[in-house]
Amino acid sequence: MKQFYSHLIEIESIVVELDKMDLTEEQKVHLTGLIDSSLHHTILDAVLSELSPQDKRVFLNHLQDGDHSKIWKFLNEKVDNIEDKIKTTADDLKEELKKDLKEAKNR
Amino acid sequence: MLISSPNKQQLPAPNLIVSHDGILKGYDQNVLLAQILSDRIPKEIRPLDSLEEQDIESILSRSFGFKVIAEIDGIRLNRNYGLIGGEQHLYRYPGDNLYAHADTASDFANYGSAGIAPGLGAWGYFAPTKQDFSEIDKQRERYYLAVQTFLAPGFAENLVKYRDFFKFRKMLIVNPSTGQAVVAVVGDAGPADWTGKHLGGSPEVMDALGLATGSRKGPVLYFFIDDPKNEVPLGPVKVKGEA
DSSP states (O other): OOOTTGGGOOOHHHHHHHHTSOOOHHHHHHHHHHHHHHHHHHHHHHHHTTSOHHHHHHHHHHHHHTOHHHHHHHHHHHSTTHHHHHHHHHHHHHHHHHHHHHHHHHO | OOSSOOOOOOOOGGGSOOOOGGGGTTOOTHHHHHHHHHTTSOSSOOOOOHHHHHHHHHHHHHHHTSEEESEETTEEOSOSEEEEEEOOBOOOSTTOOSGGGOSSHHHHHHHGGGOBOSSOBTTBOSSSSTTTOOHHHHHHHHTEEEEOGGGSTTTTTOHHHHHHHHTTOEEEEEOTTTOOEEEEEEEEEOOOGGGSOOEEEOHHHHHHTTOSSTTOEEEEEEEEEEOTTOOSOSEEOOOOSOO
16 A cells, blocks of 8 residues: 555565565565554654644644545644655664564574 | 324424435445346357447446547457456566565565566567656556457457557456456457467456456456547446446
8 A cells, every 4th residue: 555655655675675584475465564564653753753742733634534635734834854864764763674584594 | 182183293403314425435336236237148258249339338337437449540459358367467567576575564474475476578578777667657557367368359469559559558347246446557468379268367456456366367248448638547446437
């Protein structure tokens, strides 16, 4: 599912690590679901931490509607360099995830 | 006592059971389309006759809210009801790889196992370079069909005209058993006549049709979409109107 931040996130490096692991289809679906969910919630947390209680409500309404152009218009008005903040948050988490995947593979 | 009116207690207003629009919000009407189609499509997988074709064009156009049609500018396919089989991903630009096709990790789990075809699609790369690769190119590869363009009546006599017509031509594909439907483009030519299949779908198309598991094939209806202003987005589509 395409998220409002999908264009900012490079997922290829995680997928490469995943493909090196000896997983069943079921395990792969479960693990990838966890990865996507972690990324999604970490990014949402980063965005919400930049917004006032009132703005959080507006953002969540736009998110619920799935209107990406409204989300970006709103975030760009409310938060400076929001794209960079999302990218940095995602990159940090991705590094952690890659480290975890490598460790799991070597066990 | 007996003739006095019974003391009928009314339910307090908030507890009255009333119907409202929200009750059907999110209800999948595609299953209703499947029910309607079940009486209209032939039991065996064969080309539709002209009356069946017109009937189904009309049902699908009403259901989805855009014009669904078997023939545009005098060009039509060899059939509009046939067996679809699962295809692999296609290279989108020079240097592309299977991993790059995933937008999310789940994408890789769901669609990565289909692999990537060693050769290019009928129209070559979707974009000449990675830098030129756009969202529309990405969507076209995600939702592509391989269609037997070479079996279309008049193809051999009008190669250039037909090639230009079919290149990324928008189509609606419907699984009549479930009503699941997807808007896709013609991204490749095939499959060969001897395979017994009549068209192919990208891993994402097969998933949207509910045919991504098991034998990865099944009967589908497939028609052109008359969309001169390019307003119909690619991807899974829900029934909008009354079928």
